[in-house]
Amino acid sequence: MLWNTLLLALREIRRNVMRSFLTVLGIVIGVASVITMVTLGNGATQHVTTQIASMGSNLLIVTPGRRMGPGQQGMAAAFKSEDAQAIAREIGSVSAVAPASTGAATAIFGNENWSTSITGTTSEFVALRNMSLESGRNFTTSEAHAGAAVCILGQTVREKLFGSQDPIGQRIRLGSLSFQVIGLLEGKGQSMGQDQDDLVIVPLRTFQRRISGNQDVRLIQVSVRDGASTEKAQQDIRLLLRDRRRLAVGEEDNFQVMDTKEISTMLTGTTQVLTGLLGAVAAVSLVVGGIGIMNIMLVSVTERTREIGTRLAIGALEREVLLQFLVEAVALSSLGGLFGILLGLGASFGLKSVLRIPFVFDPGIAVIAFLFSAAVGVVFGYFPALKAARLDPIEALRHE
Amino acid sequence: MVASSQTSGTPLIELRDVTKVYGEGQAAMQALAGIDLRIEQGDFVAIMGHSGSGKSTCLNILGCLDSPTGGSYCFQGVEVGQLTRDQRARLRRYYLGFVFQGYNLLKRTSAIENVELPLIYRGVPARERHQIARRTLAAVGLEGWESHSPSELSGGQQQRVAIARAIVADPSVLMADEPTGNLDTARSEEIMDLLCRLNREGGITIVMVTHEADMAEYAKRIVHFRDGRIESDEQNGRTN
Numbered sequence A: 001m002l003w004n005t006l007l008l009a010l011r012e013i014r015r016n017v018m019r020s021f022l023t024v025l026g027i028v029i030g031v032a033s034v035i036t037m038v039t040l041g042n043g044a045t046q047h048v049t050t051q052i053a054s055m056g057s058n059l060l061i062v063t064p065g066r067r068m069g070p071g072q073q074g075m076a077a078a079f080k081s082e083d084a085q086a087i088a089r090e091i092g093s094v095s096a097v098a099p100a101s102t103g104a105a106t107a108i109f110g111n112e113n114w115s116t117s118i119t120g121t122t123s124e125f126v127a128l129r130n131m132s133l134e135s136g137r138n139f140t141t142s143e144a145h146a147g148a149a150v151c152i153l154g155q156t157v158r159e160k161l162f163g164s165q166d167p168i169g170q171r172i173r174l175g176s177l178s179f180q181v182i183g184l185l186e187g188k189g190q191s192m193g194q195d196q197d198d199l200v201i202v203p204l205r206t207f208q209r210r211i212s213g214n215q216d217v218r219l220i221q222v223s224v225r226d227g228a229s230t231e232k233a234q235q236d237i238r239l240l241l242r243d244r245r246r247l248a249v250g251e252e253d254n255f256q257v258m259d260t261k262e263i264s265t266m267l268t269g270t271t272q273v274l275t276g277l278l279g280a281v282a283a284v285s286l287v288v289g290g291i292g293i294m295n296i297m298l299v300s301v302t303e304r305t306r307e308i309g310t311r312l313a314i315g316a317l318e319r320e321v322l323l324q325f326l327v328e329a330v331a332l333s334s335l336g337g338l339f340g341i342l343l344g345l346g347a348s349f350g351l352k353s354v355l356r357i358p359f360v361f362d363p364g365i366a367v368i369a370f371l372f373s374a375a376v377g378v379v380f381g382y383f384p385a386l387k388a389a390r391l392d393p394i395e396a397l398r399h400e
Numbered sequence B: 001m002v003a004s005s006q007t008s009g010t011p012l013i014e015l016r017d018v019t020k021v022y023g024e025g026q027a028a029m030q031a032l033a034g035i036d037l038r039i040e041q042g043d044f045v046a047i048m049g050h051s052g053s054g055k056s057t058c059l060n061i062l063g064c065l066d067s068p069t070g071g072s073y074c075f076q077g078v079e080v081g082q083l084t085r086d087q088r089a090r091l092r093r094y095y096l097g098f099v100f101q102g103y104n105l106l107k108r109t110s111a112i113e114n115v116e117l118p119l120i121y122r123g124v125p126a127r128e129r130h131q132i133a134r135r136t137l138a139a140v141g142l143e144g145w146e147s148h149s150p151s152e153l154s155g156g157q158q159q160r161v162a163i164a165r166a167i168v169a170d171p172s173v174l175m176a177d178e179p180t181g182n183l184d185t186a187r188s189e190e191i192m193d194l195l196c197r198l199n200r201e202g203g204i205t206i207v208m209v210t211h212e213a214d215m216a217e218y219a220k221r222i223v224h225f226r227d228g229r230i231e232s233d234e235q236n237g238r239t240n
Helices: A002-015 A017-054 A081-090 A124-128 A141-146 A155-162 A204-212 A230-244 A260-303 A305-314 A318-355 A363-389 A393-398 B055-062 B085-095 B111-122 B126-139 B155-167 B185-201
Strands: A059-064 A067-069 A094-109 A112-121 A133-136 A150-153 A171-174 A177-185 A199-203 A219-224 A255-259 B013-022 B029-039 B044-048 B070-075 B096-099 B173-177 B205-209 B221-226 B229-235
Touching: A002 A017, A002 A318, A017 A260, A017 A318, A017 A363, A059 A230, A081 A094, A081 A204, A081 A219, A081 A230, A094 A124, A094 A155, A094 A204, A112 A124, A112 A155, A112 A204, A124 A219, A141 A204, A150 A155, A155 A177, A177 A199, A199 A204, A219 A230, A230 A255, A255 A260, A260 A305, A260 A318, A260 A363, A305 A318, A305 A393, A305 B085, A305 B111, A318 A363, A318 B085, B013 B055, B029 B055, B029 B229, B044 B055, B044 B185, B055 B173, B055 B205, B085 B096, B085 B111, B096 B155, B111 B126, B111 B155, B126 B155, B155 B173, B155 B185, B173 B185, B185 B205
Parallel strands: A112 A199, A150 A177, B044 B205, B044 B221, B096 B173, B173 B205
Antiparallel strands: A059 A219, A059 A255, A094 A112, A094 A171, A094 A219, A133 A177, A150 A199, A171 A177, B013 B029, B013 B070, B221 B229
């Protein structure tokens, strides 16, 4: 009986292809958005995780501010260069330390200008960030110490200012100051819509004196010696900085020392919250789609009143008529869900190259989306089906 | 000659003092005011009367589509008035067939699928269902029209499909409500000949409501309704 009912429902849907399609369009769009959001979100999460993992497991990042939750930070005083020097000097398991501060400025060469980000740091930064020089050289210790006006360019900045010209030895202006280009970084490409080659690196002291005008250090990157315990180094740095920042016993840290695992948890936490929110918005359109189905099913019941009367006269039970219309609504919404899943997967597959994130198919979410769309059919199909089943056969047969 | 019939055990249909009132209080309208009627297996009864005489109400009650307000209706000894909605549906499914004035075939559904419908509700397997429906369509003279949809058939042909649908499940009684109401005389006569043949050869009991005397003449027995009562109930002289 159920099989027959299903065939009957499918035939009814096929009979009115255009109307059926428009009816389930809401469900299709809803499911497609949910699938796209979740698939892209998963891709972004995976992308972030791989990227951070590539930074190496022995990297620690020290930032000022209290940890509050995924993506949130409380305000706190910045570090000073001395903090970084103290870490390098006093903690034995540390192999390299690179303090860094970042700002924005316009780089100018000849008639070309380009807005970019400027990072003031030490010569260790390039290696710590897994970057390498394509040509030219890194800062020398004396340049760093003296705050010399020298800079290293990312590929994007070179391309915008110099085209195919060799930039090494040329002078460019950053803000009001003239800098000599001493090095060129190798290209790293895009990451999640962000150009990783759009930067200029200058010595930290130069940055503090000539660009930011203060002694703040926004970030300290620390590399732990191979074989040494990261947790131990993390703990040592924490105690050292607590001491240097004069925190009383019982007072909370106003800075964080994160290893790569924590950073990736923090970043993916943000993407996941965002994915969840977007998914929830998309789910609302599923409910709207359900109302569309209810509407058309009610129209269908009215249109087919005589048919229902005939079926009842022939001996259909109330629950058989109910089942017939319910199965029809569920078949409609499930088909919509199926189309939505395919559409969503197709859209995410198409967008993956635009956003440069991997395509991560999660079968779980596809199953959930399908079941949810079927459930929408049950919920919104029940009332029209009940209306059909409760019809008085005599009245229904007389219906014009 | 009221309620004449040869008494032999339990009759197929027995109405005793059946009343039907629509509405309540001031607005109450008495459609049937005490009907006594016995119909034996194999009979062909035409119910006649003007509109408002209660003949359609009576057919609805006989067809178990409606319950009487008072009195008793026994179908093969079973008191229909006490059955639930679903029990009455089952009774219709297994013992009754319906033919309507407006044919009531399912639109955009082939003739054979229309005929198969009662078998689906009876749970007959697809292959068998198909064979029976094909045979029944042939029996009403529509061999070769199986895959046509109602809109491709003439009125007479549609009514034949409806008759095939009504008899496909081998019911005890065929209830026909103005079966020739939408047809011209020639088509009407064809339909009546078909019903007579089914009654004569298949032994199927037929209860038919009509207001056309010509059509009633085909029946073995003619019952006249007036104002919710039976005015006359006579065996028809004509033999067929």
